[in-house]
Amino acid sequence: MKKFEEIKLASELDLKSFEKERLKFRTKEIRRKVIVFSLAGILAIILAFIFLPKNWYYLFLSIFGISLSIWVLLSKKADNYKNYFKTIVLKNFFKQVDNSILYEGLKMMAASNFKKSGFLHGGYTYYYGNDYFYSKIDNISFDFSDIYIKFGTGRYSQVIFDGKFFIIDIKRKIDAEIIILPNVLQKKMGQLGKTMQRNTWNGLDKQTCNNEEFNKEYIIYSNTPEKISETLSPRLQSLMLDLKSKHKHSFYLSFREGLMFLGISNKTNNLKADINKSLLKPDTYKQYYDYFNSNFELIKKIVTVVEQEKVKF
Numbered sequence: 001m002k003k004f005e006e007i008k009l010a011s012e013l014d015l016k017s018f019e020k021e022r023l024k025f026r027t028k029e030i031r032r033k034v035i036v037f038s039l040a041g042i043l044a045i046i047l048a049f050i051f052l053p054k055n056w057y058y059l060f061l062s063i064f065g066i067s068l069s070i071w072v073l074l075s076k077k078a079d080n081y082k083n084y085f086k087t088i089v090l091k092n093f094f095k096q097v098d099n100s101i102l103y104e105g106l107k108m109m110a111a112s113n114f115k116k117s118g119f120l121h122g123g124y125t126y127y128y129g130n131d132y133f134y135s136k137i138d139n140i141s142f143d144f145s146d147i148y149i150k151f152g153t154g155r156y157s158q159v160i161f162d163g164k165f166f167i168i169d170i171k172r173k174i175d176a177e178i179i180i181l182p183n184v185l186q187k188k189m190g191q192l193g194k195t196m197q198r199n200t201w202n203g204l205d206k207q208t209c210n211n212e213e214f215n216k217e218y219i220i221y222s223n224t225p226e227k228i229s230e231t232l233s234p235r236l237q238s239l240m241l242d243l244k245s246k247h248k249h250s251f252y253l254s255f256r257e258g259l260m261f262l263g264i265s266n267k268t269n270n271l272k273a274d275i276n277k278s279l280l281k282p283d284t285y286k287q288y289y290d291y292f293n294s295n296f297e298l299i300k301k302i303v304t305v306v307e308q309e310k311v312k313f
Contacts (some may be wrong), residue, residue, distance in 0.1 A: 176227035
């Protein structure tokens, strides 16, 4: 993978064409806002003659409701720049970072893959995602995307997962099925939360390791307890604890069907299209490079430990 300084943005990407399109979209966006506020002003004058001085409340409610309806109808056009930015600008940029990178900004990891990880117990009501990546760098094959999963509707809904989900193809053969989840209940409710933990998860029994600090932060599920110490080595435990402490996010990890699955609940949108940012400036692209590179370095660090090679953390 190239360093950011090695990417010749001006010669490898058609920046002038990108910027020309951005300015077109921004002009349309400004016109859209002018139309909305102009229509709202006209409606305010018309409704003032109808309602005043009878009822200020209905006047305000009518103006707000109509303005909101107009805004929603016109805001669909604002998605056009996001689509262009992700499918053209970012897709071409990441191809220059490394030729193996496939970026599909409007796609996501399939729900079947998330279920395969074992992170999900039961069903869900809503599954959404975007910013899908696939790549093979330094002999590490991986793909990931942002995923949002919710169960239920309205006030009774619950967010099951909101973050990045990875599938990593590891060389080491692991003859075990292990799921490691964040120990949310015990962290929030102490001993009571510990007693409320599920004894089984997707057909696997709850296990513990010899590291009490790790047992407080994570729950382990497996039907082969004798294999846990081989896979979940002290170095991997230390790495997971260190990552959680450093990044302040919940981490999920599992080994199933010859693959390693990783989930990071971080609720971020790092690849957001900003219509006000120039596409001629290198700094605009630097943040997107850093996003991919930080994810790759994290994957590389975990894979290195799992493969029982030396790593500094």
